[in-house]
Amino acid sequence: xxxxxxxxxxxQEHEWVKFEGDLARIGITSFAQSExxxxxxxxLPSVGQILRLGDTFGTVESVKTVSDLxxxxxxxxxxVNESLNDAPExxxxxxxGAGWMVMVKVTDRHEDQLLSATQYKEHVNE
Amino acid sequence: MAQNKRTPxxxxxxxxxxxxxxxxxxxxxxxxxxxxxEHVAVRTAVGLFDVSHMGEIxxxxxxxxxxxxxxxxxDASRLKVSHAMYSPMCxxxxxxxxxxxxxxxxxxxxxxxxxxxxxxxxxxxxxxxxKSHVIDRSDDVALLALQGPKALDVLKTVTDKxxxxxxxxxxxxxxxxxxxxxxxxxxxxxxxxxxxxxIDAADAMDVFVALLEAGQVEGIVPVGLGARDTLRxxxxxxxxxxxxxxxxxxxxAGLSPFVKLDAKDFIGRDALLLQKQQSLSRKAAGIALTxxxxxxxxxxxxGDDQVVGYVTSGTFGPTLQKSIALALLPPALTEIGQTLExxxxxxxxxxxxxxxxxxxxxx
Numbered sequence: 001x002x003x004x005x006x007x008x009x010x011x012q013e014h015e016w017v018k019f020e021g022d023l024a025r026i027g028i029t030s031f032a033q034s035e036x037x038x039x040x041x042x043x044l045p046s047v048g049q050i051l052r053l054g055d056t057f058g059t060v061e062s063v064k065t066v067s068d069l070x071x072x073x074x075x076x077x078x079x080v081n082e083s084l085n086d087a088p089e090x091x092x093x094x095x096x097g098a099g100w101m102v103m104v105k106v107t108d109r110h111e112d113q114l115l116s117a118t119q120y121k122e123h124v125n126e
Numbered sequence: 127m128a129q130n131k132r133t134p135x136x137x138x139x140x141x142x143x144x145x146x147x148x149x150x151x152x153x154x155x156x157x158x159x160x161x162x163x164e165h166v167a168v169r170t171a172v173g174l175f176d177v178s179h180m181g182e183i184x185x186x187x188x189x190x191x192x193x194x195x196x197x198x199x200x201d202a203s204r205l206k207v208s209h210a211m212y213s214p215m216c217x218x219x220x221x222x223x224x225x226x227x228x229x230x231x232x233x234x235x236x237x238x239x240x241x242x243x244x245x246x247x248x249x250x251x252x253x254x255x256x257k258s259h260v261i262d263r264s265d266d267v268a269l270l271a272l273q274g275p276k277a278l279d280v281l282k283t284v285t286d287k288x289x290x291x292x293x294x295x296x297x298x299x300x301x302x303x304x305x306x307x308x309x310x311x312x313x314x315x316x317x318x319x320x321x322x323x324x325i326d327a328a329d330a331m332d333v334f335v336a337l338l339e340a341g342q343v344e345g346i347v348p349v350g351l352g353a354r355d356t357l358r359x360x361x362x363x364x365x366x367x368x369x370x371x372x373x374x375x376x377x378x379a380g381l382s383p384f385v386k387l388d389a390k391d392f393i394g395r396d397a398l399l400l401q402k403q404q405s406l407s408r409k410a411a412g413i414a415l416t417x418x419x420x421x422x423x424x425x426x427x428x429g430d431d432q433v434v435g436y437v438t439s440g441t442f443g444p445t446l447q448k449s450i451a452l453a454l455l456p457p458a459l460t461e462i463g464q465t466l467e468x469x470x471x472x473x474x475x476x477x478x479x480x481x482x483x484x485x486x487x488x489x
Contacts, residue, residue, distance in 0.1 A: 037145075037157060037160065037161055037352070038160055038162040038444075040420070040449075041418035041419050041420070041449075059471075061419055061420055061442075063161045063162070063356060063420075063441060063442055064156070064161070064352060066419075066420070066422075089162075
């Protein structure tokens with residue numbers, strides 16, 4: 001079943017953001033991974049890439065379909081989850097943990113654009 | 127929009143966690159527990175598919191054999207009663223109307239199993255060319271596929287007959303499964319050993335549930351169309367609408383073993399003979415990508431910076447852990463080891479022509 005951790009912020013495109021100081025950890029939600037099905041490939045940006053809000057920063061490919069990833073905040077990519085190269089299925093098994101995708105040094109949080117857990121849950125159930 | 131059709135098993139899908147999608151006008155399960163898990167279950171143990179959306183058309187009467195011979199490219203005169211064969215069915219231009227299974231039920235009675243998407247086209251085509259009695263049995267017949275190395279072990283526990291000596295593509299019309307009468311053939315679309323069960327629609331639920339219960343010890347899972355596609359693609363089995371269309375000939379698709387040009391006359395033979403004499407302009411080949419991204423249907427293939435062909439089906443092969451695809455290419459570029467580039471959403475990915483089937487089971 002889909003989960004919506006309270007401490008995370010969400011986008012309408014099904015990314016989650018976890019603010020850690022001036023950093024933001026980003027991944028896709030449990031709902032998103034469940035809709036995509038078995039994920040076989042995650043294409044991530046390079047460290048150093050500058051992202052503006054809404055920029056495409058990667059793709060998630062499942063057996064069924066392929067989906068773009070959209071930047072939920074603005075900033076610079078400082079780390080990517082390299083372990084997804086060999087084990088993309090971690091996005092299915094642990095979307096909010098080991099399946100995280102990128103860490104961004106935030107220049108603009110764009111908080112007004114982000115959803116709370118409750119708002120995201122409503123969005124998903126619409 | 128008109129309501130989709132449903133198979134006799136539709137009301138059971140939700141019990142096993144199915145995600146239902148539209149396929150050829152049917153509400154069909156694309157997956158139950160997950161494509162990967164279902165795929166692996168079929169390769170290592172056993173899986174059960176509802177493929178009741180497939181069509182069944184029966185031809186009977188003194189002209190039945192000559193009708194079948196005229197309709198299909200394979201040679202049904204060599205087909206014994208209680209045996210089935212795979213065959214393309216062509217139009218006058220050598221394009222493929224459908225690819226079907228032909229079951230010889232009796233000397234003068236044949237059952238043609240057709241793709242769901244082609245049922246009405248085939249029915250019209252067959253009726254137009256046949257002199258024998260043509261009946262569409264699709265709505266009365268449910269079809270289950272029990273596939274995988276443990277399929278026989280599971281089937282054994284619910285049948286009144288020993289089917290271990292049933293040959294590949296042989297069938298038995300009178301088997302009881304859980305007391306219900308079935309036609310069972312040793313056929314399938316996965317590259318594994320397995321069986322297909324033709325059942326009266328009214329008995330389908332009983333048989334489906336009985337097989338799932340009987341298979342529990344072996345780790346049986348219900349399998350959806352998603353894994354059916356990854357399984358057939360690894361085994362390089364064509365899917366109509368992708369590897370075969372009204373414009374793609376069985377020779378181009380690499381199905382020449384099922385085209386008996388010298389055995390008899392049939393619809394499309396002249397066009398296929400001409401194709402063969404003039405040598406083919408395109409041919410199906412298997413390719414493997416270097417990376418993990420999937421080259422999906424219609425992706426363009428480049429050789430020397432020019433578009434030379436396109437992908438007809440592509441997926442990530444769960445058994446091979448590789449991105450694989452079937453493509454139509456100029457024959458000169460189909461040698462094993464030939465390097466190519468595939469356009470995957472605007473990026474050129476490295477690929478290589480590889481030996482097919484991508485996956486072959488060990489005996």
